[in-house]
Amino acid sequence: MEISHALLFVATVLPLICTPGPDMLFIASQALSGGAAAGLRATGGVCLGYVVHSLLVAAGVAAIISASPVLFEALRWFGVAYLAWLALQLIRAALRPGGLDLPRADTGGQLGRGFLTAFLNPKGMMIYFAILPQFIDHAAPVGPQALVLSAIFVALCGLVYAVLSFMLGALRQRGGFGDRRRRVVEGTAGALLVLAAGRLAMGTR
Numbered sequence: 001m002e003i004s005h006a007l008l009f010v011a012t013v014l015p016l017i018c019t020p021g022p023d024m025l026f027i028a029s030q031a032l033s034g035g036a037a038a039g040l041r042a043t044g045g046v047c048l049g050y051v052v053h054s055l056l057v058a059a060g061v062a063a064i065i066s067a068s069p070v071l072f073e074a075l076r077w078f079g080v081a082y083l084a085w086l087a088l089q090l091i092r093a094a095l096r097p098g099g100l101d102l103p104r105a106d107t108g109g110q111l112g113r114g115f116l117t118a119f120l121n122p123k124g125m126m127i128y129f130a131i132l133p134q135f136i137d138h139a140a141p142v143g144p145q146a147l148v149l150s151a152i153f154v155a156l157c158g159l160v161y162a163v164l165s166f167m168l169g170a171l172r173q174r175g176g177f178g179d180r181r182r183r184v185v186e187g188t189a190g191a192l193l194v195l196a197a198g199r200l201a202m203g204t205r
Helices: 003-017 022-034 036-058 061-067 069-095 110-119 122-135 142-174 179-202
Strands: none
Touching (some): 003 122, 003 142, 022 036, 022 110, 022 142, 036 122, 036 142, 069 179
16 A cells, blocks of 8 residues: 555544544543543543454455445445534534533443444444545455554544543543633534545545
8 A cells, every 4th residue: 555545544534533423522521520541441442443343344345335336425425414414513513602511421331332432433434434445446455455544543543532531631630621612622623524525525436
């Protein structure tokens, strides 16, 4: 795989990883209620969930999807619609006053619940089954390329969510997440998702 393809993949998925979704909100809830250690345990669970997705890709699921033009395009436009819908929800939330509404966490089970959150996250599924196949060179073996791209995605998730855990753990000690900051975060995330949806809609196979 060429370095340029890997860098383009990073540039495509990093905005998706950095925008709020079920996995990020779960990790945020653990870090805010239980500190950085709880957030890191949740991060480990999320990464394990995406490792399972990686194994499915390595087993040939991505190749099957990529070999079917109709299925490939259907999944791609599903991804566009999902990103546009998520962007709309975030922008609407940014326009509403009120504090950040995060689910309350208990003291245990972050690893297992993090795993389920990632495994069932439609954003993660969309990345693996609609975005990842576009960066695979079909003139070369598909399996190794899928594993490399999957490893890049999991590593980026681990890095971003670990940083988030430390930041929110520190914020928890200093006194909270105000309305103004919440609205800026959600508005910025919505704008990034609009850009990501546009790139996916204009992408070529």
